[in-house]
């Protein structure tokens with residue numbers, strides 16, 4: 474469980490925020506006392522009287538450990554401490570001097586029921602040394618409860634990359650703000666439950682976790698057109714477009730048209746069919762001024778006609794949601810193509826599609842942000858660690874994704890759901906955030922081993938939580 478709408482900052486931004494606090498007259502010691510007190514509070518809450526082993530690394534993460542150890546001991550807990558080396562000069566060293574309980578070296582450490590990991594936090598620069606990683610993993614394995622201070626040691630704060638983090642961390646207490654490592658890559662699965670401790674460090678960022686949207690009940694004068702018309706374009710695999718169309722309907726669009734060469738195909742009766750057999754037919758249809766958003770890509774195929782459909786959709790001055798085959802067709806020229814569009818565009822690549830379209834270095838956030846700026850499109854970079862990025866620098870990270878979403882068709886559902894949010898809630902990151910939240914919530918409601926068709930049935934349930 475990760476707080477929704479919580480700010481996310483990089484290690485460098487966190488350091489800068491700490492420096493600003495120091496500049497305002499707060500000492501490093503008192504900030505460390507706040508951090509250590511938060512750790513002690515949460516540890517005591519979960520320890521319920523059991524003996525506690527605290528690991529202290531050489532940096533300020535270790536400094537937090539020394540504070541927590543002292544406070545827990547003063548509160549009557551049975552605490553022992555393992556130090557991996559001499560504390561760094563400064564606050565950590567001063568906090569070490571205030572600890573008067575038992576201290577041992579890592580290799581002499583005996584497992585205890587409660588383990589607190591204060592080896593490394595935002596300062597991890599390289600993989601854990603093998604021997605240390607093995608002892609740490611073993612202590613985690615033998616503990617009944619493990620809490621990591623700020624980040625599990627062995628998770629890269631900015632990327633979530635695995636630098637040797639153990640399995641079995643139950644709670645990670647993020648200090649001051651979430652870091653990307655709590656939500657990305659291996660970090661997402663190694664942090665356990667993430668709690669956020671407010672230690673009074675103001676942070677300013679445009680990066681947040683995805684929040685539950687507020688959805689308006691249709692007003693007294695609402696009608697099918699005012700609630701938005703979504704056009705979904707069918708292609709070689711009509712089931713995928715049908716899923717997108719049904720998701721757009723379930724997502725609250727007022728009118729959904731499925732355009733393709735199967736004018737009497739299966740699907741709900743409320744789904745309107747429009748016969749489109751050629752790119753010319755499509756251009757003519759997309760000229761209809763009632764259309765508020767277009768979905769292209771699910772099951773489109775990659776043949777000549779698909780390419781011509783893509784060109785027709787690009788030329789239409791309407792909000793456009795591109796997914797699946799449309800993204801593959803864009804290929805490595807994606808950014809050059811996308812940035813030519815005057816009307817807003819959203820693209821929903823999974824990592825394979827993203828990597829084919831965009832180069833880039835850094836974390837998933839860095840790469841998605843760079844691509845959004847380059848393509849002038851809002852990007853929903855899907856995965857267990859979905860990242861939404863907009864051209865002007867806004868970022869949203871999904872904190873409650875379901876692993877069960879990794880089946881065929883769930884992406885088509887997201888594309889349709891996104892179109893429904895685009896016609897209802899407008900530009901940029903907001904509709905993408907709403908769609909990603911609803912999609913993830915519908916998946917939770919659908920439970921394990923869900924299939925995409927069932928997911929659609931749970932969208933209204935997810936919406937009902939947002940009214």
Ligand SMILES: NC(=O)C1=CN([C@@H]2O[C@H](COP(=O)(O)OP(=O)(O)OC[C@H]3O[C@@H](n4cnc5c(N)ncnc54)[C@H](OP(=O)(O)O)[C@@H]3O)[C@@H](O)[C@H]2O)[C@H](O)CC1
Pocket residue numbers: 491501504505508530531532533534535537561564592593594595596597598599600601602622623624648
């Ligand atoms: N700034 C503050 O007053 C507060 C910080 N908080 C806590 O501090 C940490 C961040 O502290 P920092 O000292 O920047 O970093 P770490 O403690 O995470 O680690 C730095 C030391 O660890 C060494 N290091 C890094 N990687 C490895 C590794 N794989 N193996 C061994 N040693 C490693 C690093 O050495 P270098 O050679 O790289 O310099 C440092 O010695 C933050 O996470 C909070 O917990 C408080 O919360 C608020 C006050």
Ligand SMILES: [K+]
Pocket residue numbers: 534590591592593594621622623624625626
């Ligand atoms: K840690």
